Amino acid sequence: MYVIYDDFYLKHSNGSGHPENSNRLTAIKGAIDRWSLKSRIAFRKPRSAADKEIEMVHDKDYIQKIKDLSAMGGISYLDPDTAVTEYTYDCSLLAAGGCFEGLDLIFDRNDKSHKFFAAVRPPGHHAFKNYGSGFCIFNNAALSARYAQARCGIKKIAIIDFDAHHGNGTQNFFYDDSSVFYISFHQYPHYPGTGNFSEIGRGKGAGFNMNFPFMDKTGDPDYIIALLDIIIPVMERFEPELFLVSAGYDSHYLDTLSSLNLVEESYYKIMYIISYLSHKHCSDRIGILLEGGYEYNSTADSVLETMRGCFGDGPLSIVNKSGLENDLGIDRDFLTVKVKNKMILDRVKDIFKV
Ligand SMILES: [Zn+2]
Numbered sequence: 001m002y003v004i005y006d007d008f009y010l011k012h013s014n015g016s017g018h019p020e021n022s023n024r025l026t027a028i029k030g031a032i033d034r035w036s037l038k039s040r041i042a043f044r045k046p047r048s049a050a051d052k053e054i055e056m057v058h059d060k061d062y063i064q065k066i067k068d069l070s071a072m073g074g075i076s077y078l079d080p081d082t083a084v085t086e087y088t089y090d091c092s093l094l095a096a097g098g099c100f101e102g103l104d105l106i107f108d109r110n111d112k113s114h115k116f117f118a119a120v121r122p123p124g125h126h127a128f129k130n131y132g133s134g135f136c137i138f139n140n141a142a143l144s145a146r147y148a149q150a151r152c153g154i155k156k157i158a159i160i161d162f163d164a165h166h167g168n169g170t171q172n173f174f175y176d177d178s179s180v181f182y183i184s185f186h187q188y189p190h191y192p193g194t195g196n197f198s199e200i201g202r203g204k205g206a207g208f209n210m211n212f213p214f215m216d217k218t219g220d221p222d223y224i225i226a227l228l229d230i231i232i233p234v235m236e237r238f239e240p241e242l243f244l245v246s247a248g249y250d251s252h253y254l255d256t257l258s259s260l261n262l263v264e265e266s267y268y269k270i271m272y273i274i275s276y277l278s279h280k281h282c283s284d285r286i287g288i289l290l291e292g293g294y295e296y297n298s299t300a301d302s303v304l305e306t307m308r309g310c311f312g313d314g315p316l317s318i319v320n321k322s323g324l325e326n327d328l329g330i331d332r333d334f335l336t337v338k339v340k341n342k343m344i345l346d347r348v349k350d351i352f353k354v
Helices: 007-011 023-033 060-072 088-106 140-151 168-173 220-238 264-281 296-311 321-327 332-338 342-351
Strands: 002-004 042-044 076-079 082-084 115-118 157-161 180-187 209-214 242-247 286-290
Touching: 002 088, 007 023, 007 088, 023 296, 042 088, 060 082, 060 088, 082 088, 088 115, 088 140, 088 286, 115 296, 140 157, 140 168, 140 242, 140 286, 157 220, 168 180, 180 220, 209 220, 209 342, 220 264, 220 321, 220 332, 220 342, 242 264, 264 286, 264 296, 264 321, 286 296
Parallel strands: 002 042, 002 115, 115 286, 157 180, 157 242, 180 209, 242 286
Antiparallel strands: 076 082
8 A cells, every 4th residue: 555755844833842743754754664564555645736636625815814824924823822933834735746746646547556645744634614623724634635536437435433522523524515525433422522423414414524522431342333333334335436544543542631541453454344345346446644643653663553453365255244344353232242332323323224
């Protein structure tokens, strides 16, 4: 698979002492460079997105504002947590452009590799049409979905977001839209406060937005059960042509900003199941976009497990769900005992009729 990365991403700063800083990417890049499976990935450089491309989802005035604040230098705040400094605008264009580059690669007919990991910053899932928040400037997942629809000849996209925070910006972009199915796992209640299971979309988009608001200390049994018993059947109905993953590693138990209980291997299991789905529905196509993750070492190790979950020489030969469960060594009785959010999972099942 491809990894989209450039040292230029290190230049965006939120000011000193901020958890969203360049150490995150330095740790990820270092871990990949030392990795025993490094031969299975290929680094690619991002390109800069054009303003016109950012306008697929953001207001012109907002884009200009970020450009102007960056040009001013110093530090300006979009909210108390989200800063714009000298390189923010250029890094944000390069983050979106990195995702576009990844999409161009995996939709190239002559290319056998159909997955990419965009190791980019700033993150995106709390960015809205005309404002940024929660460390996010431009919404990379929303931009990627619109780019894929405009340039890659596909219509239906599923976005799976396992960041510990609800991707309120991404949900908002597609709330009325049945062509992009947004699915989020997150700690609840927690920043930004949205993401209850009752938020299922509106109008044409009703039934195309799924939230798993998990209590603190939730570990991977809830994620695995949700994926196997709800997301797999719902995606079999939806038949997406591309999976985008908003990959936030603040859902790891060591993270400093959240209190979920995933471990490195959890990301392997989650991606293995998404890889199975992408194999069935979309010629293995998955674009993974870095969101949060503020404990650098566990974030870096979890990124490696995310990519390992995508490799699957074994797994992609699996043709059915029982094969998938065998591969992952799923013990249903054990998972049932360990699940912490049974009521939530049952409600989501009812709502989506699975
Ligand atoms: Zn987060």
